Amino acid sequence: QKEVEQDPGPLSVPEGAIVSLNCTYSNSAFQYFMWYRQYSRKGPELLMYTYSSGNKEDGRFTAQVDKSSKYISLFIRDSQPSDSATYLCAMKEAGNMLTFGGGTRLMVKP
Amino acid sequence: DVKVTQSSRYLVKRTGEKVFLECVQDMDHENMFWYRQDPGLGLRLIYFSYDVKMKEKGDIPEGYSVSREKKERFSLILESASTNQTSMYLCASSLSLAGRNEQFFGPGTRLTVL
Numbered sequence: 001q002k003e004v005e006q007d008p009g010p011l012s013v014p015e016g017a018i019v020s021l022n023c024t025y026s027n028s029a030f031q032y033f034m035w036y037r038q039y040s041r042k043g044p045e046l047l048m049y050t051y052s053s054g055n056k057e058d059g060r061f062t063a064q065v066d067k068s069s070k071y072i073s074l075f076i077r078d079s080q081p082s083d084s085a086t087y088l089c090a091m092k093e094a095g096n097m098l099t100f101g102g103g104t105r106l107m108v109k110p
Numbered sequence: 111d112v113k114v115t116q117s118s119r120y121l122v123k124r125t126g127e128k129v130f131l132e133c134v135q136d137m138d139h140e141n142m143f144w145y146r147q148d149p150g151l152g153l154r155l156i157y158f159s160y161d162v163k164m165k166e167k168g169d170i171p172e173g174y175s176v177s178r179e180k181k182e183r184f185s186l187i188l189e190s191a192s193t194n195q196t197s198m199y200l201c202a203s204s205l206s207l208a209g210r211n212e213q214f215f216g217p218g219t220r221l222t223v224l
Contacts, residue, residue, distance in 0.1 A: 008150055032210045043114070043200055043215025044153070051210070088152060097168070098211060100152040 003027055006089055006101030015110050019076040023089035023101045026070065030091040030099075033065050035074045038086045038103070047087075048074060079108045113137070114216035116201055122222045129188040131219050133201030139214075141207055142184035143168075144176060147198040147218070159184055160207065191223045 006023045013019055021035075031052055036044035048063040050056045050072075056063045062075040072091070076083055089101040117132035135142065141160050145153040145168075155168030157176040165176050173195060177185045184203075188195055198220050202213040 004152070006152070034210060034212075041119075041217065043202070043217050045215065046212050049210050049212070092211060095208070097155055097158070098153075098213065100154075102150045102152040 002102075004089060004091060004099050004101040007104055008102055010105040010107055012107045012109060013079055015079060015081060015108055017079050017108070019074075019079050019083070019106060019108075021074040021076075021087050021089075021104050021106070023072050023091075024070055025072070025091060025099075027091075027093070027099070028067075028070065029093040031094055032092045033063070033072050034090040034098075035061075035063060036088040036090055036100075038088060040085070044088055076106075079106075081108050081110050084108050114201055114203055114214050116199075116216040116219050118219050119217065120220050120222075122224065123188075123191050124224055125192060127188075127191050127223075129191050129221065129223075131186040131188075131199055131201075131221070133184045133186070133216055134182050135184075135201075135203040135214070136182065137203065137205070137214070138181065139203035139205050140181075141204045141211075142178065143202040143204070143213060144174075144184065144186045145200045145202065146170070147200055153200065156186065191221075193223050195221065196223045197221060 035048040037047045038044040064073045086103040088103045143158040144156040159178040201216040
């Protein structure tokens with residue numbers, strides 16, 4: 001079993017929909033939780049970061065961490081075609097390297 | 111803006127060839143990383159370097175080596191390329207390994223080994 005599991009998709013939604021992207025993990029020592037966004041033919045870039053449990057909101061994006069369930073989510077409100085990309089969750093323990101999920105490909109159709 | 115550049119976007123090599131992938135960052139970051147990205151497997155760490163001439167193995171170092179002679183440059187070497195090394199290779203850099211260790215990625219090199 002992989003340390004971080006993520007549904008590969010693709011997930012196809014109409015413009016304006018609310019999108020929910022999720023990851024589950026097995027390592028209870030993970031403390032730092034991130035979402036990277038990767039456009040086609042580009043490298044990933046950091047989108048959201050959360051330390052430990054809780055929510056974080058940035059514009060149309062909300063990141064949630066539920067450490068008791070070992071589950072993290074990224075919500076995108078009012079999705080746009082420009083949100084079409086692969087979303088990678090990443091997490092780490094203190095002093096350790098990042099562990100990435102496999103990525104979910106999202107397509108937002110006009 | 112942090113910029114990480116990789117020497118080639120696409121590369122085609124033959125089995126047994128020695129392959130060099132070059133990465134340069136312009137933000138004076140201490141740490142540099144090489145990953146490979148395969149469908150469904152996400153990013154897997156091959157090697158990282160926390161200082162000039164210093165390197166550490168990642169999760170999948172077999173078949174690879176690295177070189178960091180200057181702070182801004184980190185090279186990945188495939189000593190004898192094999193078909194199972196066909197993949198997307200991503201280089202990244204970061205200022206600190208502590209905390210979230212935000213990494214800045216290059217655009218990637220898609221390597222095909224025939």
